[in-house]
Amino acid sequence: MQKKTAYSFPDEILEHVFSFIQSDKDRNAASVVCKSWYEIERWCRRKVFVGNCYAVSPTMVIRRFPDIRSIELKGKPHFADFNLVPDGWGGYVLPWISKMAGAYPWLEEIRLKRMVVTDESLELVAKSFTNLQVLVLFSCEGFSTDGLAAIAAGCKNLRELDLRDSEVDDLSGHWLNHFPDTYTSLVSLNISCLGSDDVSFSALERLVGRCPNLRRLLLNREVPLDKIANLLSRAPQLIEFGTGTYAAELRSDVYSNLVEAFCNCKELKSLSGFWDAVPAYLPVIYSVCSRLTSLNLSYAPIQNPDLTKLVSQCPSLQRMLVLDYIEDSGLEVLASSCKDLQELRVFPSDPFGEEPNVSLTEKGLVAVSSGCPKLQSVLYFCRQMSNAALVTIAQNCPNFTRFRLCLLDPKIADYRTLQPLDVGFGAIVEHCKDLRRLSLSGLLTDCVFEYIGMHAKKLEMLSVAFAGESDLALHHVLSGCESLRKLEIMNCPFGDKALLANAAKLETMRSLWMS
Template structure:
């Protein structure tokens, strides 16, 4: 070991033991042998003490490969594991590798973004809970999985249930309020209970009443966008009175005017979501409320303005506020940092956002029906936003008439941007030349945003050339997750793109006119890739060309072809989480 160099990676702004931050601004590669630090066995004691303070998962994975001793230290000190696809790890193998976990996050089937996921994906929670039941797991986060009432009963009566503090079953299905009743009766230490977006069979509202009677430690309760409607305001008030640390409440539909008693009792509440408001004159919000999401808020925009200066986060996706309402509200939110809204904000709304909300960190503009029926966000709004909100780190935007100049402006001013999702849509008001490319704009954007880690680009009636696709690979070297839609790329363009994307870990391509043979050859060369989803490629010989993509320990899921009006069109779903599959195979061999 002493003869071969060992490298350790140091990240920027990593906290040390004294709580201070390092001042280095770039990731450094250090050869320990060159600076006089030995990696022989006699120095293992020092590294045994250092390894537990390494929190980055990639650094942890690298450390565990150095030698058996370091692998063992990583195993007994690892406290949290995230599994992006439940089929890539076996529960027993995971806990043999990391026996002392106290936090686990697992995702089931992929997000059904375009209605392509169908049938039984077999993302059952049961085998995981059987393995977890006898362990002191304090935090469980399951997404898009199938949960039965018997599973929740098992969890509630197990060792894990007695110490469980965080339970998230977001976008799950298969269970009822009877299963929730088992949880709230037995898991007395719950601080967070989230079932957002889940489809739940609602027998009654007894689970919420029991939660109000038994729990005194709750901090976050979230059943937003679920199918639960049998909610009594009195139970919410009782939760607020019994749980002195309640800071977040996200519920289903009910009139806010019925929650005055709840608001009065929620003295430390900071976040509220889910209700509708018709008469804000009758509502007095909690003094610390700074994150708000109300449905149909367009009836009471003016009544909310007096407390708008408190808001640091607003979710207006279901508020039905028009462009004028956006402008009126945003002018009163100088401390706003996070905004989620729709294309209804328009260019004028973005201009006001740039002028009055200088502290913005995250902006998501969703595309709904109004984007196609009315004038959407254009280059005018994007340029104003880039020049005014220079602290933006996260930007999702549905726009039309977005030019190279607008993209260049993003790269020039938004230096902190780490997540960009751009969707170009077609509206009746479009005036751009559909044959023009965005090659130069994309190049300048990526050159100006070196911190970008995720980049999505969906196009409509407008595309990049092979040169533009090469620019994405060349200047997006640090991007780890890319998602593309409606791109037209040749075999040469694919080859050059993959040649430069040496750090790309996750790639999704939707309806991109790409040859399977070229894609198969290119993917083989990209060793960093962990996940690949491809839909709507040019159909060649499926078996032969897909075989080019296969590697040892890859996992492949194939969605059958579909017949369209144009004849047989092959739609492919190619899922891979290579890192975790390899990792689990190593665990099973130990």
């Protein structure tokens, strides 16, 4: 009988196979199969994501992955977006940049979120990573236009610069002039967070005009409406565009120029901006509405009649962000017009007002859940909710991966029955088997946490405020939600008992925030 011999694949074959594994989780799993796979995965890993910049040191990352091209770092927790993290908390990127400067001179992508980024950090980036192509600073702080000038002057291969929601100190509005005249590689530019003196419009015009591959341009609020047509005429190839201020005295020449400019943008699929929008100028975008897949009106104080008319022109929408001015009737139009909608975010126009200034209730969300069968992600601010509505929404949308309900009174009960909203949220976690993110709001007892622990097996992030009755609620979540990675708790009656009883679970989590 012939003896069987086991052969191992050559390293080159395994490296090629590993190149098709995109998920960090899957790559991590593959790396623990055996020592040879560990070494192969170690050397062929090109992207690294660090969800908590304090969970691992830069030295350990460099030793583990010596040949990466892209790194993504997250600093402060989610609550920093609501000014709930004290000054000086941390999240400094300079120690990371200092270590990577010597280890990864070939680095191509740096993506940072909620980190403190100084001008010194940016100057070191520009000096050390001459082949840098992507720099994303999302909700970062601590730097100025001087740091941006260093990036513009030093990163000659930069394709993407994204400053979304960052705080930038204005020391010179001429930082765009530091891009060399020979620089033409820009593909994506997001400067929507910058102030009035942070951008030289003439420099922006020149930059846009000499970058033929520019596909994404998000302007800051200070760019006036009458300048938009000129920019669009220089970049008709744009796929995503964010306007500046969308307010001006109605003038026929401005109107006709805008109509022509938008008509020439044959590839445009995403629009945002519209600060201080004047309804009279909204029809100029109608020519592109049928192609739009994303529309962000979260800064646009457009009232219901104009919003409703605009939404009805956008049958291909997959993503919609809007203020509550859309009201229930506008959401009903959205539900009947946009059958491909996958994500909806509705923000409050007057979150601190004691009396409602718009007619937005649970009815609008129920309508969208019924009319948009592809809906997967919801963020919804409103003043009232019922268990019956939540049960209906859960039954209509079993494919939810994200559901965040924010009631402006965080302790409010079912407005019909005056009962806690336990049953409604219980239906959400029971019917939506793929739910990854959940934010709870309203009057809630320990019962809803029992539902969550029982059904939400894929839940990765849970945000809770003013909910629960005892440590038992927290115990249900920590013991039952086996995929939980991030837990945010505010003003809940939870102590140390449940945490100590589930200490092993905490070792597998990325972050825990209790206040």
